[in-house]
Amino acid sequence: MSTQKKAYIETYGCQMNISDTELMHGILAAEGYAATEKPEDADVILVNTCAIREHAEQRVLGRVGQLQQFRRGRPDVVIGVTGCMAQRLGADLLDRAGGVDLVMGPDAYRQLPEKLAALRHPAPALPVLGGATAAGGLTVLTFDPFENYEGVEARRTSGASAWVPIQRGCNYRCTYCIVPYVRGDEKNRAPEAILDEVHRLVADGVVEVTLLGQTVNSYEHDGWDFPRLLRAVARVPGIRRVRFTSPHPNGFTRELVAAMAEEPTVCKQLHLPVQSGHDRTLKRMLRRYTVQAYLEKIAWVREAMPEIALSTDVIVGFPGETEKEYHATLELMRTVRFDDAYLYKYSLRDGTPATRLPRKQFVPDDVAQTRLVKLIETHREIQAQINRSELGRTLEVLVEKEAKRGGLLGRTEGNKVVAFAGASTLIGHFATVRLTGTTGATFSGERVEDQPVQRVA
Numbered sequence: 001m002s003t004q005k006k007a008y009i010e011t012y013g014c015q016m017n018i019s020d021t022e023l024m025h026g027i028l029a030a031e032g033y034a035a036t037e038k039p040e041d042a043d044v045i046l047v048n049t050c051a052i053r054e055h056a057e058q059r060v061l062g063r064v065g066q067l068q069q070f071r072r073g074r075p076d077v078v079i080g081v082t083g084c085m086a087q088r089l090g091a092d093l094l095d096r097a098g099g100v101d102l103v104m105g106p107d108a109y110r111q112l113p114e115k116l117a118a119l120r121h122p123a124p125a126l127p128v129l130g131g132a133t134a135a136g137g138l139t140v141l142t143f144d145p146f147e148n149y150e151g152v153e154a155r156r157t158s159g160a161s162a163w164v165p166i167q168r169g170c171n172y173r174c175t176y177c178i179v180p181y182v183r184g185d186e187k188n189r190a191p192e193a194i195l196d197e198v199h200r201l202v203a204d205g206v207v208e209v210t211l212l213g214q215t216v217n218s219y220e221h222d223g224w225d226f227p228r229l230l231r232a233v234a235r236v237p238g239i240r241r242v243r244f245t246s247p248h249p250n251g252f253t254r255e256l257v258a259a260m261a262e263e264p265t266v267c268k269q270l271h272l273p274v275q276s277g278h279d280r281t282l283k284r285m286l287r288r289y290t291v292q293a294y295l296e297k298i299a300w301v302r303e304a305m306p307e308i309a310l311s312t313d314v315i316v317g318f319p320g321e322t323e324k325e326y327h328a329t330l331e332l333m334r335t336v337r338f339d340d341a342y343l344y345k346y347s348l349r350d351g352t353p354a355t356r357l358p359r360k361q362f363v364p365d366d367v368a369q370t371r372l373v374k375l376i377e378t379h380r381e382i383q384a385q386i387n388r389s390e391l392g393r394t395l396e397v398l399v400e401k402e403a404k405r406g407g408l409l410g411r412t413e414g415n416k417v418v419a420f421a422g423a424s425t426l427i428g429h430f431a432t433v434r435l436t437g438t439t440g441a442t443f444s445g446e447r448v449e450d451q452p453v454q455r456v457a
């Protein structure tokens with residue numbers, strides 16, 4: 001029987017968390033842990049969590065309870081909560097979610113092996129450094145302004161496509177948002193380290209990279225800004241597709257538009273979160289741009305790249321949002337016509353500035369829900385129209401995986417999902433596919449060969 005230790009990590013939240021899970025697996029692999037997808041086989045079970053909305057946290061609390069079953073008959077199994085919710089709730093999690101041994105924030109992952117060893121072999125006579133608690137659990141929550149996980153080899157399983165974090169934390173303080181409080185201030189990686197990593201990824205067969213940061217376009221390091229970094233990454237030989245997420249509308253410059261338009265490997269796809277279609281709400285969210293400024297940037301993008309696929313994030317029901325302001329958001333959706341949109345109902349996050357707004361301003365849940373439903377309907381209608389107009393096109397699709405119902409799933413340059421029939425040997429490769437049907441949000445297609453590919457989003 002193998003005695004190799006095994007780690008299971010379940011991930012919630014954004015791409016940054018997916019990327020952090022890859023780092024954690026890398027850190028643990030260096031200490032002899034193998035990754036497993038089966039919690040029942042694992043010696044260490046980690047839940048890498050998100051704190052962005054209350055709903056996300058509720059799910060995790062339930063899940064941590066469920067995971068206790070994997071301890072049965074194996075008392076040495078360690079269960080830990082990592083990530084943004086761990087940072088937010090800290091030691092409270094040890095009490096709230098029964099059976100948690102370790103609570104670790106996003107800057108502390110290098111200490112994972114050491115803390116796991118401390119938990120497996122406790123030395124009761126000696127106090128454990130770094131937040132030992134009465135229950136015997138450990139909390140490690142210190143922010144480290146220099147921690148970029150440089151030198152850690154991430155363990156990726158995503159095949160031909162890779163997440164590349166270039167920035168951690170956030171210097172904005174949008175009044176609804178918990179991220180700066182759980183991830184600390186912005187810190188950027190050295191361009192040499194990023195480019196090195198991209199070169200290594202290409203050598204490993206990666207053809208698509210997505211550069212990650214909370215406000216990725218505010219990247220700045222030793223005279224390098226984001227457009228310069230983007231161009232450099234786009235020119236790494238062997239890279240076929242470059243994406244980035246999420247840029248902030250502030251600092252979304254003409255120079256960045258030019259880099260996107262001029263570098264053939266940069267996908268003609270942009271996720272530019274708008275949050276609201278009304279200036280008063282934007283101001284109270286502390287987003288630091290106006291609707292007009294946002295629309296102007298969209299106009300630059302469309303002028304330079306008419307085929308661009310656009311997506312956004314929107315929050316409805318922000319405290320004090322009036323019916324009129326909400327209608328301005330609907331209007332903005334109809335004006336821009338996004339290919340995709342992530343639409344959320346405001347969720348109060350303790351410790352964020354918006355919690356100090358007068359309670360009487362808070363939008364009742366049924367009102368917020370009605371606003372959300374109508375916004376989703378409006379967006380879906382527009383999305384279906386756009387996607388129907390794309391039927392018949394022949395595109396390059398990067399094949400990602402087998403679909404649950406058989407066949408393959410891949411993504412177009414515009415980041416749209418296409419299901420089509422084909423052999424699993426195509427996974428990780430490009431296929432030329434004609435779009436033949438759409439559910440509204442995703443496509444079905446047919447593989448075609450020896451057909452010229454139209455470069456469209």
Ligand code: SAH
Pocket residue numbers: 052053176177178179213214215246247248273275313314315344345346347348349
């Ligand atoms: N850094 C990114 C956003 C990260 S969070 C940016 O600034 O664009 C992803 C999305 O979650 C946000 O764009 C926002 O739409 C949503 N979100 C953040 N906090 C929220 C809250 N308290 N309630 C509801 N949605 C929220």
Ligand code: SF4
Pocket residue numbers: 170171172173174177178179180214215248
């Ligand atoms: Fe949150 Fe605003 Fe920072 Fe995005 S820019 S992570 S919404 S504070």
Ligand code: F3S
Pocket residue numbers: 012013014015016017049050051052083084085178179182183
């Ligand atoms: Fe969630 Fe943290 Fe990302 S709060 S959205 S996992 S940065």
